[in-house]
Amino acid sequence: MRAKGVDDLSKEHIDMNVPVIEMRNIVKKFGNFVANDGINLTVHKGEIHAILGENGAGKSTLMNQLYGLLKPTSGDILVRGQKIVMNSPRDAINAGIGMVHQHFMLVQPFTVTENIILGNEPVRGIKLDIQKARQNVMEISQRYGLSIDPDAKIEDISVGMQQRVEILKALYRGAEILILDEPTSSLTPQEIVELIEIMHNLTADGKSIILITHKLKEIKEAADFCSIIRAGKYIDTVDVDQVDENDLASLMVGRKVTFKVDKPEQAPGEVVLNVHDLHGLDYRGVEILKGLDLQVRAGEIVGIAGIDGNGQTELVEILTGLRKATSGEATIKGVSILNKSPAFGFRHGVSSIPADRQKHGLVLEFSIEDNLILQNYEEAPYARRKILQRDEIGTHATSSIQNFDIRPSGSEKRAARTLSGGNQQKVIIAREVQNDKDLLIAVNPTRGLDVGAIEYVHQYIVQQRNKGKAVLLVSFELDEIMSLSDVIDVIFDGKIVSSIPGGEADENYLGLMMAGGAKE
Amino acid sequence: MKNRKSLLDIISESTFIHIIMAILCGFIVGAGFLAIMGLSVGDAYGRLLSSVTSLKGFTYVIVYSVPYIVAGLSVAFSFKTGVFNIGAEGQFVVGSMAAAVVGIVLGDLPKPVLIPLCFLAAMVMGGLWGVIVAFLKTKWGINEVLSMIMFNWIAFYLSNFIAGIPGIKNEGSAEATRNISENASMLFPKDFIRSAGIAPTANWGILVAIAAMLFVWFVINKTTLGYRLKAVGFNRNAAEYGGISVNASILTALAISGALAGLAGALQLMGMGNRISIFSSQEGFGFAGIVVALIGCSNAFGVFVAGLFYGALMYGGSKLNLVGAPTQLINVIVGTVVFFIAISAIFKHIKNMKIRARAKEGIK
Numbered sequence: 001m002r003a004k005g006v007d008d009l010s011k012e013h014i015d016m017n018v019p020v021i022e023m024r025n026i027v028k029k030f031g032n033f034v035a036n037d038g039i040n041l042t043v044h045k046g047e048i049h050a051i052l053g054e055n056g057a058g059k060s061t062l063m064n065q066l067y068g069l070l071k072p073t074s075g076d077i078l079v080r081g082q083k084i085v086m087n088s089p090r091d092a093i094n095a096g097i098g099m100v101h102q103h104f105m106l107v108q109p110f111t112v113t114e115n116i117i118l119g120n121e122p123v124r125g126i127k128l129d130i131q132k133a134r135q136n137v138m139e140i141s142q143r144y145g146l147s148i149d150p151d152a153k154i155e156d157i158s159v160g161m162q163q164r165v166e167i168l169k170a171l172y173r174g175a176e177i178l179i180l181d182e183p184t185s186s187l188t189p190q191e192i193v194e195l196i197e198i199m200h201n202l203t204a205d206g207k208s209i210i211l212i213t214h215k216l217k218e219i220k221e222a223a224d225f226c227s228i229i230r231a232g233k234y235i236d237t238v239d240v241d242q243v244d245e246n247d248l249a250s251l252m253v254g255r256k257v258t259f260k261v262d263k264p265e266q267a268p269g270e271v272v273l274n275v276h277d278l279h280g281l282d283y284r285g286v287e288i289l290k291g292l293d294l295q296v297r298a299g300e301i302v303g304i305a306g307i308d309g310n311g312q313t314e315l316v317e318i319l320t321g322l323r324k325a326t327s328g329e330a331t332i333k334g335v336s337i338l339n340k341s342p343a344f345g346f347r348h349g350v351s352s353i354p355a356d357r358q359k360h361g362l363v364l365e366f367s368i369e370d371n372l373i374l375q376n377y378e379e380a381p382y383a384r385r386k387i388l389q390r391d392e393i394g395t396h397a398t399s400s401i402q403n404f405d406i407r408p409s410g411s412e413k414r415a416a417r418t419l420s421g422g423n424q425q426k427v428i429i430a431r432e433v434q435n436d437k438d439l440l441i442a443v444n445p446t447r448g449l450d451v452g453a454i455e456y457v458h459q460y461i462v463q464q465r466n467k468g469k470a471v472l473l474v475s476f477e478l479d480e481i482m483s484l485s486d487v488i489d490v491i492f493d494g495k496i497v498s499s500i501p502g503g504e505a506d507e508n509y510l511g512l513m514m515a516g517g518a519k520e
Numbered sequence: 521m522k523n524r525k526s527l528l529d530i531i532s533e534s535t536f537i538h539i540i541m542a543i544l545c546g547f548i549v550g551a552g553f554l555a556i557m558g559l560s561v562g563d564a565y566g567r568l569l570s571s572v573t574s575l576k577g578f579t580y581v582i583v584y585s586v587p588y589i590v591a592g593l594s595v596a597f598s599f600k601t602g603v604f605n606i607g608a609e610g611q612f613v614v615g616s617m618a619a620a621v622v623g624i625v626l627g628d629l630p631k632p633v634l635i636p637l638c639f640l641a642a643m644v645m646g647g648l649w650g651v652i653v654a655f656l657k658t659k660w661g662i663n664e665v666l667s668m669i670m671f672n673w674i675a676f677y678l679s680n681f682i683a684g685i686p687g688i689k690n691e692g693s694a695e696a697t698r699n700i701s702e703n704a705s706m707l708f709p710k711d712f713i714r715s716a717g718i719a720p721t722a723n724w725g726i727l728v729a730i731a732a733m734l735f736v737w738f739v740i741n742k743t744t745l746g747y748r749l750k751a752v753g754f755n756r757n758a759a760e761y762g763g764i765s766v767n768a769s770i771l772t773a774l775a776i777s778g779a780l781a782g783l784a785g786a787l788q789l790m791g792m793g794n795r796i797s798i799f800s801s802q803e804g805f806g807f808a809g810i811v812v813a814l815i816g817c818s819n820a821f822g823v824f825v826a827g828l829f830y831g832a833l834m835y836g837g838s839k840l841n842l843v844g845a846p847t848q849l850i851n852v853i854v855g856t857v858v859f860f861i862a863i864s865a866i867f868k869h870i871k872n873m874k875i876r877a878r879a880k881e882g883i884k
Contacts, residue, residue, distance in 0.1 A: 320761065343763030352761075360761040365754040370747065374762035383744045 011224055013204050015045040019081070020177055020208050021066065021097075026075035028061055035061040038075075039234045041227055043177070048199055048209045050223035050240070052216075052252050054450040055422030056407060058232040059212050060102070063179050066210075067099045068092040079177075098175025100166045102182040102212075102421060102448055103358060108155040112148050113137045116169045140171055144198045156283040158308050167195075178202070181212045182448045189478045189511060190307065196222045214450035216245040217479075230254055253452050261458050261483050264466065268486065269298035270333075272349070272438050272470035273319075278328035280314050288314050289325070290494035296439065296470040301461065303485030303502070304474045307514050311494040312474050313355070316443050319472075320352050321345045332439060346375055349438035353428055353445045355474075357421075361428040364417040368406065369397035371416050372431050404430040405456060422453040433460050440464050443474045458484060478507060492516050535817055535864070542860035543815075543829075550853040554845060564845040571839040572832045579718040585831025586725035587612075587788035591809025592827050593736045594780035596818040600740050601773035602753025603654075607668030608781040609806025610675030611649040615642035615782025616789045617679045619704070620697050620796050623789070624688060627701025634703045639728075639786050646782015649675065650774035658767035664774075672802065680798045696797040706790045723791035729824070732780060737820035739776070749773050781806055811854060814861050830854070 021043040028036040035058045043049045053059045064070040066077060068086030076083055079095045086092050092099070106115050117133045124132070137150050146164045154162060163183065170178055180199075184192045199209055199222055211223055219226050219240060226243075228235040228251045235251055243251075273296040280289035288311045296302045306312055317323035319330060321342035330338045337345045354360035362371050373382045373393055381392040397412040406419070406426045416424055425445070432440060442461055446454040461484060465471050475481050481488055485502040490513040498513045551561045571577045591608055598605030605611075618641040626634060653671055656662040682688060683697045690696050706723040707713075713722055740746040751759040752769040760766050788805060789796065812830050816823030837850030 322761065341763070341765065342761055343765070346763045354761060359755070359757045361758060363751050363755045363758050366751065374751065374758070377747045378744045386744045387742055388744060388747060 011047075013046040014224060015206075018045040019043065020045050020079065021210070022076075022078040022081075023062070023066065024076045024078070026062060026065060026077070027073045028058075028065060028070060029073045035232050036065075036072075037232045037234075039229060039232075041237075043208050043210060045208055046203045046206055047225065048203055048211055048223045050211045050213060050219040050226040051229065052213065052219060052226055052248060053229035054214075054253060054452050056420040057229045057252075057450075059229055060181065060420075062229070063099065063181060063210070063212060066092070067097060067179060093173060093175070096174075096176035097179065098170030098173055098177070099179040100163075100170050100181060100183055104162050104166050106154045106162055106165060109153060111151050111153055112157070112161075112165050113150040115154055115165055116172050118169075120173055137168065137172065140168055144168075144171060144201070146194075146198070158313055161308070175207070177208045177210070179210045179212070182214070183211070184213065184215065184218055189476075189507075190515070192218065214448075214454070216248045216451065219248060220245060228252055249451055252450070261462055263462050263484070266299050266466065268300040269468060271295050271297050272333055273472060274329070274331045275315075275319075276329040278315070278318065278325055278330060280311075280318055280323060280325045280328075282311075282314055287326070288494050289318075289328075291328070292491070292495055294472075294489060294496055296472050298438070298470050299465055299468045300486040301465050301471040301473055301484050301502075302487045302489055303481035304472065304489050304491050304496075305478060305481045305510050305514055306491035308476060310491050310514075312443075312491055315491075316352070316355070316441060316474055319345070319441060320350060320354075346435075346437070350441065351375075351432045351435040351437040351439070352441035353425075353432050353443060355443035355447070357424055357428055357447075362416045362424055365415055367397075367413045368401065368416060368419070368427055369393050369412045371427055372397050372400055374431060375435060400427075400430040400434065404433075404460075406430065422449045425449060425457070426453070429457060429460055433464060437469070439470045439472065441472045441474070444476060445473070446475075446477065446480060454480075478510060481505075482507070482510075490514055538864040539815060539817065539822075539861060542857050542864060545860045546853040546855075546857035549856040550849055553849060553852055557845075559843070559845050563843045564840060564849070567839055567843045567845075568833075568836040572836045575717060576719055577835065579722045580835045581828065581832045582726050583719055583721050583723060583792060583831075584835045585828045586723075586729045586791060587784045587805050588808050588812050588830045588834075589729040589824055589827030590732050590784035590787055591781055591805050592812030592816060592823040592830075593732050593809075593820065594777045594784060594806075595809040595813035596816060596820065596823045597736055597740070597780060598773060598777040599813055599818040600746075600753060601749035601769070601777075602756070603770060603773055603777070604665060605650065605668070605774065605777045605781070606665055606810065607650065607653055607671050607806070608777070608784075608809045609802055609804065610668070610672035611646035611778040611781035612785040612788075612806040612809075613672075613675040613679045613803070614649050614785070615646035616785030616793075616796060617682055618642045618645035618782065619786035619789050620700055621682065621688065623700030623704030624698050627703060629701075629703060631703045634701065635706065635790070638700075638704050638790060639783060642782040642786035643779035644782070646785065647775045647779035649782070650776075650778020651771060654771045654774035658770055672806070676799065676802055679796065683796055683798045690795065694795075694797075697795045699795045700789065704790055705794065706787075721792050725787040725791035728783070728787055729827070732783065733820045733824045736780070736823075740820065745772070781809065784809070811858055814858055 019042050021041065023039060023041040026036050026039045027034070039062055051059050061070065065072050068089045068091045077086065084095060107118065113130065113134045116137050122129045122132045122136065134150050141148050146168055148161060148164050148168065154165065167183065184195060203209060213219060223240045225237055226240050226248065227237040230252065273294070275292060275294040278289050278292040279287060282288040292311065292315060304312055314323060318325045319337065321340055321344060324339045329336065332349045335348045337348055337350060358364060376382055377388065382389055382396070394412055400406065401409055401411065404426045406423050411419065416427060419427070429445065445461065446457050449457060461471060461473065473481065473484055482502065482505050488500050488502055488505050488510065489496045490498040490510060492514060493516065554561045554564050572581050591612055594608045595605050619638040622638045622641045623634065626637065629637065649671055653664050653667045656667050657664045688697050690698050706725055708722045713720055740750065748764050749769050749772065751764055752766050756766045784805060808830060812823055812826045815829065816826035833850050833854060837847050840847050840849060
């Protein structure tokens with residue numbers, strides 16, 4: 001039941017005579033590599049224009065050129081009919097372009113307010129007028145329905161909240177043209193509905209939005225037009241009303257894509273993860289887990305559905321050894337892993353795909369091959385007598401890159417930083433799946449990935465289940481939870497409030513439970 | 521064939537070019553100062569060059585360089601592991617003093633026993649000085665830069681105190697320790713020095729510096745320990761998530777870094793100083809190590825070359841007054857080099873401006 005606003009189908013709010021952005025025949029080369037090969041894009045006033053393409057297709061490169069972060073090798077950029085050369089994001093901001101990046105550009109120890117006003121601070125005399133700033137931020141936040149705690153520090157708030165801050169930051173700067181790079185990847189279904197409403201409010205106000213996304217469903221719901229890029233080449237621009245999701249998917253990957261996950265019936269085995277009456281505090285020291293019970297058996301996927309901020313983050317942190325619980329039990333095959341180190345959990349069978357892949361999942365400066373042995377660097381065959389065995393490490397990387405389709409191939413020695421988000425995620429998944437532990441914890445494993453990559457990730461997760469491993473899936477993607485889980489546990493206010501077989505789940509019921517609706 | 525290509529790759533790496541450009545800038549600014557003072561740039565730089573290229577001068581450069589190289593390795597090691605060992609100065613001082621005490625008190629031991637023992641004492645003390653700071657950081661979260669600066673002063677006064685203890689203090693009028701035993705000295709045999717015409721303080725220290733360089737390179741690049749320390753240095757969240765103990769890594773990193781700085785102190789004493797003065801101010805070998813690590817890009821081989829460069833400047837600089845130029849000119853040059861390394865992004869910018877200018881011409 002996603003919001004289908006009235007203006008969804010009509011395009012009255014678009015002024016087709018006024019192109020606000022024109023990118024003409026944009027070519028961007030990095031050395032010999034052609035990231036953008038003659039791309040054309042026209043966005044009109046009041047339009048939501050989606051840009052669709054696989055990971056590494058060149059979407060971000062294109063948008064970085066529009067935002068002044070990169071300069072085109074050739075081609076022109078016109079803003080409101082004026083040809084402009086952008087040397088830095090400052091020029092783009094002055095031209096009325098705002099961008100919300102997929103990987104947030106926030107100052108971690110600063111508060112929400114401080115981050116939003118950064119570079120645009122209201123002052124009284126020479127003094128920062130933080131009260132006024134706070135007020136301004138609250139106004140915008142309320143106007144667009146993005147509720148936030150203006151005084152919380154970024155390092156303390158969830159990925160979903162950080163995303164809101166990024167969106168607010170662009171709005172605060174009065175952007176007329178908003179570039180949203182994967183804006184919904186960390187939002188809950190309810191938040192996505194709200195965001196789409198906000199986007200429609202903005203376009204009704206005469207603003208234009210460029211939406212970079214892999215999510216076909218959102219393109220159908222939000223966008224007016226959609227331009228497709230494949231392998232750096234411009235494929236087509238389509239009227240979203242004239243196509244369906246399958247058309248879009250095929251245009252994007254250049255082949256047929258299946259959305260169904262093949263999951264054979266399988267009886268679950270013994271209990272692997274047993275969590276009982278778990279209590280824990282959040283970053284503020286407020287109790288957020290209030291007696292949580294959870295069981296994951298061998299050969300089953302348990303999906304945790306819930307709205308961000310109901311204790312999922314803390315649950316995962318406790319299970320992976322990053323946070324202490326105040327009371328309760330958590331065991332892997334009978335061994336307590338509560339209040340132990342991450343290494344202890346790993347030794348006793350916990351592997352995990354973390355929510356924040358750049359913070360927890362990877363050492364970005366390390367090469368791919370070094371990232372692939374992050375937990376095993378001391379073990380044979382990667383090390384013998386404390387000496388790293390480069391040949392073995394390289395061979396392992398080569399096979400991982402091949403088996404997990406990490407692109408570009410031959411990137412064993414390249415720093416993880418140089419890979420696209422989706423391929424970074426594949427590196428983590430390759431590592432964690434090959435660790436082959438009894439329990440795999442996957443947190444938003446497909447965040448920011450395109451349908452092609454999502455297909456792979458889902459296959460690997462189901463494969464672990466089929467091999468008899470226990471899988472705990474925490475995701476804000478209700479679709480993902482519903483299509484993968486054997487059991488769906490709904491988390492609300494620090495407890496599991498409902499546990500239902502995956503096959504019987506229904507989006508409305510889950511949504512109600514997630515919002516704290518009582519069991520009938 | 522393959523080797524030659526990779527060498528070319530290393531040279532063409534932008535950071536290397538940046539360092540060279542920073543050094544050039546240092547000399548240009550130095551030349552500017554000379555010109556303002558009305559001195560001949562050619563004379564001064566000519567003297568600098570000629571004083572380090574003679575056989576005797578060159579051996580002096582090597583002797584001068586050894587403590588800088590090893591102190592530089594100490595700081596570079598800490599940089600690689602995400603800690604900034606500004607405490608190398610204090611570790612150098614306590615290492616030097618530990619070696620002196622052993623070299624004086626146990627002076628009767630034979631050379632092959634005494635020299636390693638002096639090294640060991642210096643490394644243990646230097647390492648301990650690092651570990652205490654690391655412990656304060658990991659246990660109570662005390663900022664390591666602050667405590668290291670404090671520990672530099674503690675080391676300074678401790679050294680002055682020990683140098684004044686009867687039995688250690690010089691029996692003559694000098695405000696210094698006694699000379700260390702002949703058996704703790706690393707000097708080449710006197711006859712050899714005289715006949716070869718090399719610097720009178722020529723000593724074996726450079727071999728230890730080479731060994732230290734290989735050690736650092738090996739640990740950082742080849743061992744699981746280096747992997748762990750680097751992972752913590754680059755991203756301690758991911759390292760912790762991956763099961764690496766961050767606190768243990770910081771302790772280990774500062775222990776090794778401190779031991780290297782302590783070793784540098786011992787090398788200075790046993791190769792050149794022969795005794796430790798009661799200082800009126802900090803000598804600055806450890807701080808010089810920071811400069812050397814920066815110039816050497818925290819790379820073991822780079823630090824070795826940077827240490828030689830630094831030693832050459834220090835030795836050549838001491839000869840500048842022969843042409844009437846102030847020796848402080850060297851400090852100006854070194855300061856400028858560090859400044860330009862710190863803002864080396866500017867060199868990238870120059871390249872960008874060129875590209876932009878060319879692009880504009882192309883448009884026309």
